[in-house]
Amino acid sequence: MATLLRISRIFQQLQVPTQWNILPFSCYFHSQGVTFSELMYRKSMQCISLSCIDKGLLPGSQNQQVRYYAARRGKREKMKATKKSQKKEVVKKEFVPYHIKMAMKNIVIKPRRENVDHWLKTPPIDDVWRAKFYKKKIYSVMEAIEMHRETHHPTILNEPEAILSSTIELDMRMPKKNRYLDNFTGTIKLPYELKMDNNKKKVLVFCKDSEDQTGALKAGAFMAGSSGVIKQIQTGELTVQDFDHVVAHIDMLAELGTIRGLLKKSFPNRNKGNLGTDIVPLVELFVQGVDYKSNKDEHELDFGWVDVPIGRLNMETNELQQNLFTVLNQVETHKPKGVAAPFITRVLLFSEPSQEKFVIPHWEYLEGYKDPNTLKSEEVTLEQQTEEDDDTDTDEVEHTRVAS
Template sequence: MHKRSRRFLIIEKKFDKTLMYSPEKALSLLKKFSTVNFNETLEAHICLGLDPKYADQQLRSTVVLPKGSGKVIRIAVITQGDNLNTALSAGADIVGSDDLIQEIMKGRLDFDKLIATPDMMLLIAKLGRILGPRGLMPSPKAGTVTNEINSAISEFKKGKLEYKLDRTGIIHVPIGKLSFEINDLFLNLKALQESIDKNRPSGSKGKYWKSLYLSSTMGPGIPINLNLLRDFRIG
């Protein structure tokens, strides 16, 4: 059984785990609880009433966090022709064609996101065993297979991220850094909630959202009142 640290046990006594907190209160508590010497990541853990073993109950999509993720994203682009210069001009960190595919096959993985144009996907297929387990394989659903290289690079640099239902029916999404203003973190969380609702799978039946917890890298999970989140309207 995993042993909790003394620090963590002390923090757990400072809030009531049987209560449902407003997003703002939970964010305030997580900020207050943070005593580590690095900028923690805020994470949302969402349990949905979905069974991913059924094709019509799977959920995979993207969301652009309005206040960014707080993480510096290194983007690699595999393309060819004039798109090579387009990718460089748009701010891609690594750009290549067959040469980059060969480098990845030899172990080069110094990037956080890989974008590819559709005309390169047949060649990239051979990288599936390398990229797949790391969540780096380009996919149309994730917005990483596209001819719109400029906009794709810009969105991911600004805070676009992919989320996916895991095998237990839970989504784990980093939505910013704990150093962000509470309102900025809340706006990111709200954008995520609206995206999940918008992309509800066709096979979803009954209660869609079961629970939502917010936590920081080294902090506890705090249960959130879903009604207070859902009823808020931006603007």
């Protein structure tokens, strides 16, 4: 009886409804062979659990904090096994040689333009010769400039102030086999300034010193500042399309890290030459300098070229030669390390709208380069015999590339 009273008090404290009273059910369970103590225990646990759920003290309530325990070790292993079985099988692709891959795409691999096997290196004997058997004649820089001036005379093309450009052909091979140099870009300041017809380039400058900001604006920068300019880029007032180049002082490098993703390839770097301590010369380099970019042949992966303007035809010949010397040595700096072969293979001068291109002796302007056309006496006699024996009558074919 004391046990029943204690349970009744618990029910009263928990405010158990009257329909859960234990007394009406005691006789029924006693008749089924269940002792009174077992009945009290079962019923009390049932009533207490239901009451606790109503009061939010056991799982089932929305306010109850639920704890999750780690699964058994065996269950984890089963889950890992199922994940592995669900993974897609990676199919290994078979290696296909380059020439077969190009043949499948119906692409014909052409021989390199400057290394054709049947070209003879010895100069022709007569004044008239078949161009298919010989390389292009090499002219001095002075001769090439004078010939372009003649074609651009007012009585012919009437372009006496046309831009004189150079096509620099490159060997893009890397030290490792089947590896080739990626396209590169750069800016070079010519000794004698070349004024282009297009709009002035926009240079954005990041610097803290007020004197550097004033000097940058005088040098031709369209905007110079520090944190204020960074905020304009973060908010979208300034975008990459609004400027051509970025120049920054070393002190601003830490703050510029917040907009590295927005600047993308324009982010300042010492290798690019747009990061330093002297701001004014850097601004003059990118405002007055000439931009250049390398190109790669789609089919000849080891063949590339750079088209760089060196001046105008109305400039002095000596000035054009100095600009050409600077351009060639600047392009030579992009040569891959560890490559023994010459990086620059051939240089041509052209001036639009004329389609003529004249080959010049580039080895005279570069250190470590030799004339590739010099032959030994044995090779000269061998090629002369080959020339005399050749009686084929085929049409003259010469592949040239029109500058884009």
